[in-house]
Amino acid sequence: MNKKYIIGTVDTVVGTVNQISTLWSSSDLWSTIKVRWSTGRMNYSVKQGLYAIGTPNADSDIFVSANYKLSFDHLRRALHGMNAWVLVLDTKGINVWCAAGKKTFSTENIIKSIKNTSLEQIIKHRKIIVPQLGAPGVAAHEVKEKSGFSVIYGPVLACDIKPFIENGYKATPSMRKVNFTLKERAKLIPVDLMYGKYKLMIAIGVILILSGIDKTGFSFSRIIETGSFSVCSVLWAYIAGIVITPLMLPYTPFRAFALKGAIWGTVSTLVIKQFFNVSNLNFIALGFFSISIASFAAMNFTGSSTYTSLSGVKKEMKWSIPLQIAFAAIGIILFIISKLV
């Protein structure tokens, strides 16, 4: 990966530290777009260690980050115009919040990085600013006890860092709260859309093969004649679950994601039906199948959402997965029957 963000070096008592840019180059922007579309995600990392923003000295602030490049990019952009240090932990290329959940953004990792970078010698003060979303992996009191550095939890969003500093290194309640705005939800959709592509292809494959069935057996010409409604239904059920449900999340009734998805799966099938001349049985069959797909796809957005709990998702899955399997099975059986009557 190119390292255009390194623009020079800064001297310290223990040697030179790479100085990084606070501006995004066109390649930073392009790789951000690519990573949002799920390509090249696995190697999207930054080398761990200490970096300099501007020309920091022994009194400058230290900001801790993950080595996922998108996290790193947002942080360095937010520090534009400042003199500060950035301590990048090795989180295996995973963002702060997820890495904190996986315990790679952790107490131990912070202590180790402080030692490895000789931070005690470079910096006079004993404070590090850790993103608040790193807190599930970091015990502030243990960091203090074992390294001597106090953890100050910064705001949730990197772009609130300047107001946070102006507020005397205190995050206001709004800076501490995780939101899930339309824009934030929309940004996550491309990755999810790509995530289920193979399952979608299997679903389309199954329904296409079944479309070829007729009273005389099986014919490829039947697939072409009758397959389009089926393929459209399945494709739109997937989109209903992965695109429409997340976008309409707060406006869709029910708390369970599986139910929200089922609603949009139903709506999508009803809309598609207007464009095709199909038998009622065929329509009902595809309805069952589509609701199952949309519900399952929407349920997967629980992982991208910022407010679902493990206990809640487990509870939801306990009743929704059997229903999704049943709906898919009923859909396929009715579909075959509709081809034979």
Place this chain on the structure above:
Amino acid sequence: MKTMQYLKDVVTLQLNRDKCTGCMMCITVCPHEVFQFKDKKAFIQNRDQCMECGACAKNCPEGAISVRSGVGCAAGILNGLLKGTEASCDCSGTGSDCC
């Protein structure tokens, strides 16, 4: 925008107020304003907003908070079931990172 709320009465969050010394760390780290400061101690104000991230329990110096933390992710739970492990997602870029 309407607030997004997940299922009611499912979270495993527990606070032992007898142990609480009022350091306010739980209030600082909670991303969903679950806690409030009441009578010089923390208080669970919005239990159903809890997403069981575990930040409060991890940062409570007194060990007054317990929660079974983990990822609220259906794909992760399915992964765990298939592999016979704990729920773990293979996410590498989800979550809101900036505005």
